[in-house]
Amino acid sequence: MAVDNARFGDLIGQGSRTLGVTLGEDVPPRLHRLMGELLKWNAKVNLTAITAEEEVVEKHFLDSLAVLPEVEGAGSVLDVGAGAGFPGLPLKMARPSLAVTMVDAVGKKVGYLKAVIAVAGLGLTGTKAVHTRAEGKPEAEGLPRADRVIARAFMDLPDWLDLAPTYLAEGGQVVAMLGKALSEDELRAQAEKRGLKLVSARAYRLPFSGAERQVAAFAKQ
Numbered sequence: 423m424a425v426d427n428a429r430f431g432d433l434i435g436q437g438s439r440t441l442g443v444t445l446g447e448d449v450p451p452r453l454h455r456l457m458g459e460l461l462k463w464n465a466k467v468n469l470t471a472i473t474a475e476e477e478v479v480e481k482h483f484l485d486s487l488a489v490l491p492e493v494e495g496a497g498s499v500l501d502v503g504a505g506a507g508f509p510g511l512p513l514k515m516a517r518p519s520l521a522v523t524m525v526d527a528v529g530k531k532v533g534y535l536k537a538v539i540a541v542a543g544l545g546l547t548g549t550k551a552v553h554t555r556a557e558g559k560p561e562a563e564g565l566p567r568a569d570r571v572i573a574r575a576f577m578d579l580p581d582w583l584d585l586a587p588t589y590l591a592e593g594g595q596v597v598a599m600l601g602k603a604l605s606e607d608e609l610r611a612q613a614e615k616r617g618l619k620l621v622s623a624r625a626y627r628l629p630f631s632g633a634e635r636q637v638a639a640f641a642k643q
């Protein structure tokens with residue numbers, strides 16, 4: 423069912439309050455326009471299997487915004503395997519001063535990302551989308567080192583903790599968005615095997631479906 427701008431604003435407002443994140447008043451209307459672009463493009467390019475608008479709001483937008491606490495205070499974010507731009511696009515819209523780079527190995531997805539970045543009024547100016555396979559060689563791949571290196575639905579945790587630190591700026595953190603919560607002992611053990619330390623681990627639920635999620639942040643020891 424189509425969600426009009428007012429209903430969309432209510433859903434984002436209610437959802438973000440439940441998640442404990444603060445958004446400027448101008449953010450929901452811009453996210454609403456982004457949803458329009460996503461679903462328009464999705465009709466010709468396969469970007470997401472989630473097409474019901476209320477589900478896009480929760481599973482793409484609110485789930486992306488849920489990790490704002492882990493990126494607060496950072497100057498730059500690298501979103502690896504960004505696909506249709508999650509979590510990178512909502513993070514940039516919510517915190518315009520963040521320098522966001524998204525990378526994906528599939529050209530048509532990066533084509534979509536570049537197109538939405540160029541849409542006037544979405545507040546995405548300056549966001550970068552790079553078409554390459556991220557394999558841990560930032561300079562050769564044309565990717566920056568960032569304060570937060572983040573991914574959702576990209577790799578399992580061990581592979582992510584092997585790859586992501588190669589893209590960290592000095593003092594930066596690797597952020598893992600996990601579907602199934604792991605114990606802090608398990609997160610710590612996975613980190614220590616790779617010379618990392620666990621900075622934080624937080625379980626949360628998506629506000630409408632109650633689906634469980636976890637976000638964990640790691641830094642070099």
Ligand SMILES: C[S@@+](CC[C@H](N)C(=O)[O-])C[C@H]1O[C@@H](n2cnc3c(N)ncnc32)[C@H](O)[C@@H]1O
Pocket residue numbers: 502503504505506507508509525526527528531554555556557573574575576
């Ligand atoms: C399941 S999708 C997740 C997309 C998005 N992060 C989300 O949560 O909606 C995984 C994405 O990773 C991309 N991908 C897989 N391996 C990659 C690599 N080595 N470098 C960059 N992108 C990659 C795929 O093309 C795909 O778009």
